[in-house]
Amino acid sequence: MSLTVSDVRLVTPEGTHDGWLTIEDGRITHVGRGRAPGNGLSLGGRTLVPGFVDVHSHGGAGASYPDGDPETAAAVASFHLGHGTTTTMASLVTASPATLARTASALADLCEQGLLAGIHFEGPYISKARCGAHDPALLREPDRDEFRALVAAGRGHVRMLTIAAELPGALDVIREAAGEGVIAALGHSDATYEQTIAGIEAGATVATHLYNAMPPLGHRAPGPVAALMQDERVTVELVNDGVHVHAAMLRLAAHEAGPGRTAMITDAMAAAGMGDGRYPLGPMTVDVENGVARLAEGGTIAGSTLTMDVAFRRTVTEMGASLTEAAAMTSLTPARVLGLDAEIGSIAVGKHADLVVLDDDLRLAGVMKRGAWVREPA
Structure with a gap:
């Protein structure tokens, strides 16, 4: 045709x-x-x-990828496709080894059908001090054998792992991920600047939602933010929903990293495309009010209700990016992260x-x- x-x-x-x-x-x-x-x-x-490329999304249309149900997962992908996301990964949250393996196996079927571009484990190897909307009782130290089992369960479709570089054994798992062709992303981390650099040296190439769930940028203790923004080997994710990050800090990150190292993400959860109310996010419960998702207990931000078409528009109107720069940050750069930029983006x-x-x-x-x-x- x-x-x-x-x-x-x-x-x-x-x-x-x-x-x-x-x-x-x-x-x-x-x-x-x-x-x-x-x-x-x-x-x-x-x-x-x-078409937009989203490398970090948990759900939408009332359903979540962590549920592990292929039918509802397909509905999530279809919802985001309707908002312009033509390529998407399924992001999971911290859960037991058995649950993560079972969910990865179920989602691998959708990857093989071409509905998903891969599976992203956000956790369980993340910091309790910066766990955000993850169940702290299920967090654990990085384990190479467990990681290998999760990769095997995903049948070649595990594309990304978010990990805290400061945890015991983290650098070994980052090296293992690189060897398996899995993108190691640093995030949900309480690492110092030096520990973050060590994670990058071990093979990490992505910053999971820069600024969020990590120590703030400090002039004496620059922490992970400065290390991740400034290192040419790292692509930084940003959630541009008007809630997660102030526009001035979005502009700072995009200026430091440039459109070629900045990837807009939704970090969307089940409430995307839905109204206010109560929703699950893995084992956690999230309340959405005025479109803002927060844990029912504690009030921590818990993902977003963002879609990529809104992220594109905000990148132009709120950040002052050109159309070409916005297209890079919502399409070409995340496609490059996935190694798909020869085909899409x-x-x-x-x-x-x-x-x-x-x-x-x-x-x-x-x-x-x-x-x-x-x-x-x-």
Whole structure:
């Protein structure tokens, strides 16, 4: 099947221009400027950006990936796809070894079907002092044998592990992860600057939701924030929902890391797309009020109700990023984290036609995955 999309503002890594593109068999075959040759689907001057890539999401539409139910997990992925996330990972929370293995096995089926890009273990090897919305009773020291068993349960689809570098045995597990092709992400950590650098030297390449669940940036004790922002080997995740991080600190991180090392994430939980109320997050209970998710006991922020289309818009309107920079942070950089940037993450010839149409206010107007409309623009 061939399709020409015309009269559109294209956002590419090289910049933004008015033009057109053609799609054949689910891939982009031509990207042009000005008027399209022949007839095509006119988008009336609206903006076309690459499909969003979310490397950290727990749920949405009333369901959670940690539930381990393939049907509801597919519903979560479908919900976020409807908001422009054409590639997503399933993030789990701390649980018992048996629960994590069982859940990973169930989600691996969806990975094999192409609905998920991989599985992310956020915990259980994280700091009790910075555990956030994780059950502290289930936290444990890093264990290479247990980690190997979890990777085996995921049948090659475990893509990321969040770990606190300061824990005994953490550096060994980080090295093990790197050897298994699993991204080691530093987060939920009480580490010093030096301990964080040691984690990076061992092979960690991602910062799990920078600023959140780690010591604040200090001028005498810079802690993990400075180490992670400044190291060229690390991609920093940011939750841009107006709750997790002040806009000034978002701008600071994006300035330090640049669009090429900054990945916007949702960290979404079950309440995304739903109303206020009470929701589960693994073994924990979360209350959502005015769209803000907090633990029912203690009031700690517990994920978000964010979707990636909102994150893109806020990256432009609240952070002052250009459209090209915002597309990098919501698509190309996270695709690179997953090693998928040759296939997805930008509007370029040869890549999958994973695309998002935005109106003049940068609000979602259409979604395409692999050349097929998920939400056809009116």
